[in-house]
Amino acid sequence: MNSLTGALNQLLRQLDGPFPEAPGLRQFYVTVTPEGEPDGLAWLASQWLWPQFYWQQRDGVEELAALGAVRRFSSLAAARDFLTAEQGGALMRVCGLNTFDPGQGSLFVPRLLWRHRGDEITLTLTLYSEHSLQQDALVARRFLRRLVAPQPLVAMTGECLEERHLPDREGWHSMITRALDAIIAGDMEKVVLARASDLRFSCHLSPGSLLAASRAVNRGCYHFFMAFNEGSAFLGSSPERLWRRRGLALTTEALAGTVAGDDDDGRAAHLARWLLNDEKNQYENSLVVEDICQRLEGAASVTDIAEARIVRLRNVQHLRRDIEARLAQPDDALCLQRLQPTAAVAGLPREAARRFIEQVETFDREWYAGSAGWLSVDDSEFCVSLRSARVQEDRLRLYAGAGIVAGSVPDAEWQEIENKAAGLRSLLFSSGR
Numbered sequence: 479m480n481s482l483t484g485a486l487n488q489l490l491r492q493l494d495g496p497f498p499e500a501p502g503l504r505q506f507y508v509t510v511t512p513e514g515e516p517d518g519l520a521w522l523a524s525q526w527l528w529p530q531f532y533w534q535q536r537d538g539v540e541e542l543a544a545l546g547a548v549r550r551f552s553s554l555a556a557a558r559d560f561l562t563a564e565q566g567g568a569l570m571r572v573c574g575l576n577t578f579d580p581g582q583g584s585l586f587v588p589r590l591l592w593r594h595r596g597d598e599i600t601l602t603l604t605l606y607s608e609h610s611l612q613q614d615a616l617v618a619r620r621f622l623r624r625l626v627a628p629q630p631l632v633a634m635t636g637e638c639l640e641e642r643h644l645p646d647r648e649g650w651h652s653m654i655t656r657a658l659d660a661i662i663a664g665d666m667e668k669v670v671l672a673r674a675s676d677l678r679f680s681c682h683l684s685p686g687s688l689l690a691a692s693r694a695v696n697r698g699c700y701h702f703f704m705a706f707n708e709g710s711a712f713l714g715s716s717p718e719r720l721w722r723r724r725g726l727a728l729t730t731e732a733l734a735g736t737v738a739g740d741d742d743d744g745r746a747a748h749l750a751r752w753l754l755n756d757e758k759n760q761y762e763n764s765l766v767v768e769d770i771c772q773r774l775e776g777a778a779s780v781t782d783i784a785e786a787r788i789v790r791l792r793n794v795q796h797l798r799r800d801i802e803a804r805l806a807q808p809d810d811a812l813c814l815q816r817l818q819p820t821a822a823v824a825g826l827p828r829e830a831a832r833r834f835i836e837q838v839e840t841f842d843r844e845w846y847a848g849s850a851g852w853l854s855v856d857d858s859e860f861c862v863s864l865r866s867a868r869v870q871e872d873r874l875r876l877y878a879g880a881g882i883v884a885g886s887v888p889d890a891e892w893q894e895i896e897n898k899a900a901g902l903r904s905l906l907f908s909s910g911r
């Protein structure tokens with residue numbers, strides 16, 4: 479039985495060495511008993527070291543907190559190449575984000591990885607150097623000595639001084655009308671359009687606290703958080719899986735089609751029944767199934783497409799169909815390139831929709847509607863970075879989008895993005911504004 483402090487001391491002792499004055503990779507791990515230990519997010523966000531990456535699986539089965547980088551990658555393909563070349567074992571994980579454009583990302587091999595699964599926490603310390611492992615052991619030792627005791631994540635107290643939507647309601651109307659015109663003209667079947675909301679507060683925001691608040695109420699979601707440095711972070715609580723891979727087994731899904739949520743079980747069930755039978759929403763979802771199946775062709779064979787079911791969240795409910803496939807090769811870069819962005823966040827046909835988005839949206843999506851997760855040689859899992867926000871000191875940019883198809887009504891789609899944005903936005907106003 480090991481406490482966190484005990485485990486860290488154990489890791490520190492392992493660094494006594496000596497290590498070769500040569501390139502190399504070395505990993506040490508210790509287990510910690512979760513009882514009485516701090517929450518991984520609080521531990522991570524308390525540190526004065528970056529990058530910080532947190533990820534919790536939507537079923538709660540796995541939690542990762544990754545601190546410091548021994549190796550960084552600006553694309554998932556580069557990370558995949560590294561893992562293949564280094565023959566990284568099961569302990570070797572690369573964590574991070576991909577932008578909406580799947581060719582770019584911010585991923586890293588963590589110096590220290592906290593992994594909570596079932597009733598065990600594993601801490602993995604990695605040494606990696608292209609010059610001298612001995613040198614890196616010294617750096618790692620300084621790193622461990624800089625770790626501080628976790629501080630509780632306190633609720634936000636700042637006041638919102640300003641809020642601006644890009645586009646505003648009027649702009650949204652004309653954007654949706656343009657999209658419907660293009661759909662009627664036959665340029666596309668579906669396009670997902672988004673809004674960015676810029677909020678400014680009276681004090682610096684704590685991205686870790688915001689995610690902790692979201693995690694407490696937004697059940698059934700992946701929770702993800704990347705702090706690039708002291709002032710800048712990206713985080714969110716997303717219901718959508720991009721993929722999970724175990725060996726050659728690939729699981730993905732079509733999550734699209736939305737109705738409001740409700741605290742009352744009866745009213746929520748009523749709305750859910752409407753959603754299951756609504757033609758426009760069924761169609762919106764079916765285009766995502768079609769897109770995914772098309773995109774997987776030649777890379778994987780689809781073995782099962784489940785019936786649509788309801789995902790009930792706090793502010794919205796969605797239609798979801800799970801898709802199982804068998805990959806020809808265990809290649810995560812290929813999964814990303816084929817799957818991202820799906821028609822749940824871009825449209826169909828993909829290229830026409832992407833061009834349309836680039837022409838009409840008035841902001842750069844950056845990390846929004848990209849993906850957040852981890853990969854290893856054996857397996858990987860990424861969620862779609864929705865219900866997300868970029869935090870920069872006293873400013874926050876919140877994103878929400880909606881799939882536009884024939885039959886979409888601008889006002890209803892505005893209400894839909896308001897409901898989606900509320901997942902995080904409601905946590906920023908103590909009055910519940």
Ligand SMILES: C=C(O[C@@H]1C=C(C(=O)O)C=C[C@H]1O)C(=O)O
Binds near residue numbers: 734
């Ligand atoms: C684009 C977003 O959500 C996507 C769009 C949906 C829709 O239009 O029904 C539903 C789920 C997501 O795939 C978002 O949350 O920003």
Ligand SMILES: [Mg+2]
Binds near residue numbers: 734735736762894
């Ligand atoms: Mg929709």
